[in-house]
Amino acid sequence: MSMNADAGVLSLGEFEFECGESIPQLEVAYEAYGEFDGDNAILVCHALTGSAHVGHRRLDSEPADAQPTGGQAHAWWSNIVGPGKAIDTKEYYVVCVNIPGSCYGTTGPASTNPETGEPYGPEFPPVTVGDWTRAQRQALDALGVGRLHAVVGGSVGGMNVLDWAKQYPDDVRRIIPIATAGRVDPQCLALDAIARRAIRADPNWNGGYYYDDEPPSDGLALARQIGHVMYLSKASMSQKFGRRAAGRDAGGEPFPTDAAAAFFPYRDVESYLDYQADKFVDRFDANSYLYLTRAMDNYDLASGYEDDADALAAYTGEALVMSFTGDWHFTTEQAEALAGSFREADVDVAHHVVESDHGHDAFLVEPDSVGPPVADFLDSGVEGKAVTDTDDDPREESEFAPVHTSLFSD
Incomplete structure (x- = not known):
């Protein structure tokens, strides 16, 4: 066929x-x-x-x-x-x-x-x-x-x-x-729960009946930002962003006063999270995010x-x-x-x-x-050569190092 x-x-x-x-x-x-x-x-x-x-x-x-x-x-x-x-x-x-x-x-x-x-x-x-x-x-x-x-x-x-x-x-x-x-382990369950609560706390949430009005974009954006932090490692975040400031014209969260806004930097890592969130809320539905994270959890x-x-x-x-x-x-x-x-x-x-x-x-x-x-x-x-694994030694290494014995030694 x-x-x-x-x-x-x-x-x-x-x-x-x-x-x-x-x-x-x-x-x-x-x-x-x-x-x-x-x-x-x-x-x-x-x-x-x-x-x-x-x-x-x-x-x-x-x-x-x-x-x-x-x-x-x-x-x-x-x-x-x-x-x-x-x-x-x-x-x-x-x-x-x-x-x-x-x-x-x-x-x-x-x-x-x-x-x-x-x-x-x-x-x-x-x-x-x-x-x-x-x-x-x-x-x-x-x-x-x-x-x-x-x-x-x-x-x-x-x-x-x-x-x-x-x-x-x-x-x-x-x-x-x-x-x-x-x-999913308890730590990730907890972070997913916070992400869902961010959506439900949005003033536009309306119990999930928001399709004729404004969607809960701010809450969904926060949920996605929590997700992105979960997807990155400490090492990758340090390499990507460090503690660098992103610049004053990049936006960022508002501060109580103009003086405070002029003093505290808006950092690269914040800019990245805001960018990812802005892209996401334009393409994804908040209810779907709630349903799918619940299915995973x-x-x-x-x-x-x-x-x-x-x-x-x-x-x-x-x-x-x-x-x-x-x-x-x-x-x-x-x-x-x-x-x-x-x-x-x-x-x-x-x-x-x-x-x-x-x-x-x-x-x-x-x-x-x-x-x-x-x-x-x-x-x-x-x-195959990439995934050699035998009954005698299920942790046997090969060309592609299928498992690290140092990680899982008795």
């Missing part, structure tokens, strides 16, 4: 969420790249505020402007997904599906409820990572894709990957959860099982866990615990640790570190 790269919206009909509530019509936005041969499909799961626009969709035969954005100006993983890249669209048929609850083409709080003619707003059903997985399965069915060669994703997209191994253990040969864990791989290993016990494929030393959102220790659960479940697994100062965002901005082990694992599994 041959299938050209395409993009669009799939109507999946009535959809029942894990909470028990239903909506009459779930539409999901997707993008697909490459040609499907019946055995080469890869699903890429995007992170919290990502879209289906994961890579450059254009084929050599298409015009240069034939690239949808999925709500984002640039493809979010184009340094990994594309012709000749780690996830090679000349070899694989790559699909990315925007998740329920988002605002990038898939039904979410900002979508119109066909029963009322008004946006769902806070009446949209609570959505979970499990709902994302089931919606993706239905979307792939609609595209004619059965068993997957691999499922790949980072951050909460990595949780989505883990949920595939849990919900559909026979449907995927290889999984690559990157910069993720089986659950609520996810627990072991839910319904004795532990993580029990949840993964039915999976018969292979796994590559990737983590980054500068990531304090999902740490290397959390990733090693996840890899240990795979081992306990008798799943062939490798844990590849990347030395990085970039923090959580490393999986997005370090293609030279992420690409080689991903490409090798897709091609050869845990037997």
Whole structure:
């Protein structure tokens, strides 16, 4: 079966969420790249505020402007997904599906409820990572894709990957959860809670019914700034910004008096946060941010099982866990615990640790570190040179240093 790269919206009909509530019509936005041969499909799961626009969709035969954005100006993983890249669209048929609850083409709080003619707003059903997985399965069915060669994703997209191994253990040969864990730790739960409270404290919040008026942009901006601090490491913030002042014409928070404003500097790090927030509030919905962070925070791989290993016990494929030393959102220790659960479940697994100062965002901005082990694992599994991992020594190092024994020695 041959299938050209395409993009669009799939109507999946009535959809029942894990909470028990239903909506009459779930539409999901997707993008697909490459040609499907019946055995080469890869699903890429995007992170919290990502879209289906994961890579450059254009084929050599298409015009240069034939690239949808999925709500984002640039493809979010184009340094990994594309012709000749780690996830090679000349070899694989790559699909990315925007998740329920988002605002990038898939039904979410900002979508119109066909029963009322008004946006769902806070009446949209609570959505979970499990709902994302089931919606993706239905979307792939609609595209004619059965068993997957691999499922790949980072951050909460990595949780989505883990949920595939849990919900559909026979449907995927290889999984690559990157910069993720089986659950969010208490510190990150706390920061996410503060971010959500910033949105709800905005005077324009109006209980989530703001679509006919001004949206809670200030609250959403603060929430995004908290998120960006979580995504960076101390080292990367020091390298990027230090304590440098940004200049008086850059803006910044108001001070009580002009004299105070003239005295205290507006720093580079503040300027960066304000810039990122301004971009974000123009493209994202505040209700979606609340729903998606709740889905991430609520996810627990072991839910319904004795532990993580029990949840993964039915999976018969292979796994590559990737983590980054500068990531304090999902740490290397959390990733090693996840890899240990795979081992306990008798799943062939490798844990590849990347030395990085970039923090959580490393999986997005370090293609030279992420690409080689991903490409090798897709091609050869845990037997590949990039991810060697044996039963005798599950921490054995290789050319790409799959795990640092010094980090996880007994």
